[in-house]
Amino acid sequence: MLQEQLFEKVIDQSAPHLSWLHLYFQGEPFLNPRFLEMVKYADSRGIFTSTSTNAHYLQAKKVEGILQSGLKQLTVSMDGITQEVYESYRIGGNLEKVQNGLKLLISERKKAGRNFPRIVLQFLVTGQNEHQLPVLKSWAQAIKVDELQLKTTQIYGFENGSDLIPSDLGYSRYVPTGTGKWKLKKHPENKCWKMWEGAVVTWDGKVVPCCFDKDASHVMGELKSQPLALIWNSLAYLNFRKQLLTDRTQIEICRNCTE
Numbered sequence: 001m002l003q004e005q006l007f008e009k010v011i012d013q014s015a016p017h018l019s020w021l022h023l024y025f026q027g028e029p030f031l032n033p034r035f036l037e038m039v040k041y042a043d044s045r046g047i048f049t050s051t052s053t054n055a056h057y058l059q060a061k062k063v064e065g066i067l068q069s070g071l072k073q074l075t076v077s078m079d080g081i082t083q084e085v086y087e088s089y090r091i092g093g094n095l096e097k098v099q100n101g102l103k104l105l106i107s108e109r110k111k112a113g114r115n116f117p118r119i120v121l122q123f124l125v126t127g128q129n130e131h132q133l134p135v136l137k138s139w140a141q142a143i144k145v146d147e148l149q150l151k152t153t154q155i156y157g158f159e160n161g162s163d164l165i166p167s168d169l170g171y172s173r174y175v176p177t178g179t180g181k182w183k184l185k186k187h188p189e190n191k192c193w194k195m196w197e198g199a200v201v202t203w204d205g206k207v208v209p210c211c212f213d214k215d216a217s218h219v220m221g222e223l224k225s226q227p228l229a230l231i232w233n234s235l236a237y238l239n240f241r242k243q244l245l246t247d248r249t250q251i252e253i254c255r256n257c258t259e
Contacts, residue, residue: 002203004034006223008041010201013228015045023051025200026214030057036069043070052077052122054093058101063108066117074117075149076102079124081132081139088128103143121145124153125171126164154256158182173258186258190248194259195241199232207231209240212253 011018021042029035029051042049050073058066066074078098080086086095106119121140125133133150140148152173155162159181166172174182194210201207205223208216218240221231231237240251248254 002032002038002201002205004038006205007038010205010223010228011042011045011047015047018047020048020050020198023049024053025202025211027203028054028057030062036065036071039069039071043072048072050075050117054090055098055101056094058098058105060104060108063101063105066105067109067112067114071117073120074105075120075122076145077122077124078102079126080129081136085129085132089124089126099143102145106143106145118146120147120149122149122151124151125166125168126153127166128163130166130168130171152258156256158184158256184256184258188248188254188257188259190245192244192248192254192257192259195244209237210253212257217253218251 011021023029023035023039023042030053032038035051039049039051049071051071052075055076055078076098077090078086078095079089080095083095086098087093102119102121109117109119123129123133123136137148150171152171153164154173155164158165158174161176161180161182165174165182169175169185173185175185177183192210199207199209199220200211200213201223202216206216207220207223207228209218209220220237220240221234223231243251244254
């Protein structure tokens with residue numbers, strides 16, 4: 001997990017121009033025992049902080065810490081409204097634990113008279129759970145989350161179809177070609193605002209261009225040995241942006257992206 005000293009070093013470098021820090025990338029942030037201290041540090045520098053969680057760690061003490069940390073937005077991933085459907089995607093997950101933790105956080109936030117963190121309930125719509133949307137919407141309204149976010153699901157090997165593709169293609173990133181195959185609904189254009197808006201830092205300090213680079217295949221630099229400004233303007237980064245503007249389809253991580 002990202003070391004606190006390295007984290008603070010990067011925040012100090014970035015604070016003058018960093019407006020939003022999303023403390024999450026392919027893992028559960030609350031596994032880091034110092035996570036909320038890191039949130040506090042970024043918040044003290046005037047940075048809007050957000051994170052995403054599976055909500056299995058929202059017990060009373062953790063909820064109290066969240067409310068005191070300055071965290072501005074918390075996204076809770078819950079991809080089913082019954083245990084059977086939920087665990088078909090969230091392997092080993094406990095839906096009751098997630099729902100109780102979420103209710104506790106909302107209740108304690110209200111008691112404390114706080115507006116933050118803003119709570120977003122995120123639901124990845126798949127062919128296995130799309131039938132639960134009406135019940136989900138009623139439940140989300142009943143417990144008073146700030147936002148219910150219905151998201152399309154990224155699927156590897158989508159070309160041959162998948163049980164995860166919803167029958168309602170309004171919730172799908174993919175559409176049938178008419179020949180038994182599937183394709184991206186939106187044809188990727190040779191542009192991407194994310195390359196100039198921000199970057200992603202892995203747990204060990206590597207800088208990668210975006211959250212689609214889940215395996216850190218495109219390392220632009222390492223914060224352990226290089227300042228962020230140098231990495232941002234490096235030849236590697238400039239060449240990556242140039243390739244994206246020239247022919248995005250030649251970049252593997254861009255081929256399954258709908259931005």
